Amino acid sequence: MLNPAFDQQLNAIFTLLSDQDEKTVDLVRQTLIDIGPDVVPSLERAKTDVAPHIRGQLQTVVEQIRQNDLESRFRDYAGGEDADLDLEDGSLLIAQFCYPGLNRADSGFELDRIADEIASRLVRKNRPEEIIHRINHHLFTELGFHGNTQDYYNPDNSYLNRVLDRRTGIPISLSVVYLLVAKRLGLPITGIGLPGHFMLKYERENGGLFLDAFHQGQILTRDECIRFLLNSGYEVQSSHFASATVRDILTRLLRNLVYAYSQLKDKEKAHRLTRLLHILQSPAQG
Known part of the structure; x- marks a missing residue:
């Protein structure tokens, strides 16, 4: 004071x-x-x-x-170890770039509320497909979360607090919401950083299920993901299907924001976010 x-x-x-x-x-x-x-x-x-x-x-x-x-x-x-980085904390720190006065606890309470409602509908014997269906129904049908196809490069599509408020975002930010809800539910869901379109994967013994949070949590097979990559002009690499670390996810989130502000010709904000990106990638030197 x-x-x-x-x-x-x-x-x-x-x-x-x-x-x-x-x-x-x-x-x-x-x-x-x-x-x-x-x-x-x-x-x-x-x-x-x-x-x-x-x-x-x-x-x-x-x-x-x-x-x-x-x-x-x-x-x-x-500066923490990759395994110790918390996705929610990092996402809300990034959101404070544009919304310095945001109450981070509010976003946590909203995610708690969503997870609690889904948990009340799950039973221990639910198969992964049934669990995914219940999550998808609540998130995308009842709460109205959806991919923002009309205003894709709006920076608000990448800030967690605004995605929760507006119920819309881009593949990676909707995936972050999905991941944070899944974490509260104790579900084995991870991020998959496919080039051009961030995805999710529900890990299971007989092969994982790929999920597209941008398209209402649609379930895809690995072959369908490969076809997407080929049709989009990408060379298929096994690394594309590796689970993304929290640092990977936040790096991609920041790059999307830098691009969004560049599209808006806001060089100052793009520059400041680039500084955060450098800190994330090299914290000791940032």
Whole structure:
């Protein structure tokens, strides 16, 4: 928490943002950035009482503070061993890039609620196909989750909180929802990073069942997945069918977001997300 006396002094500091000397303005900006997240509430309040050009400066400072804080927390997260990375935590950290004020617990409660409802309909002797049918019916028929074919590159399709709110997303984000529900249910479902279309796999002794969360949880055979790859112009490799790690999934999620913002010509957000991608891939160097 900031000292109240210092909070009162901030208004005087803010006025220096209108100084004609660029070095002074840069120094003030960096001073505020160095204070860190504690100063953000004061900056947000000040934006309503200052001239438009200072308001823009304050917003730039707020965004940089939030970016620095997110990168720091993401670096701590990404520095863990692959086996220790939590998909839900990582997905919601990424969502805080665009929604810094989101309550991460809200998404967890929603996923709990979905899983609890499905669990109430399952019995121990259900075959994998029956389990998948019940999950699919609740997610896609009753709750209305669906692939967003009309606005595929909307960044909200990749943020977990917005996918849960809007009930729509792209293959990987809908798969993340499916995986997080399956984890709560204790089901052996993993992600499969097919090029061009992220899939799921229900592991079982006599061969796995492949699932397409973008198309209502449709069940596919391995041969059908191979035909998809060939028809899409991809060379079939055994590695395509390996279970994706959490780091693999988040890497793909971030790449999709970078591409989405590039399509929107938002170079700044694409650049900032690229920084998160580099941290995820090389946390010690990011």
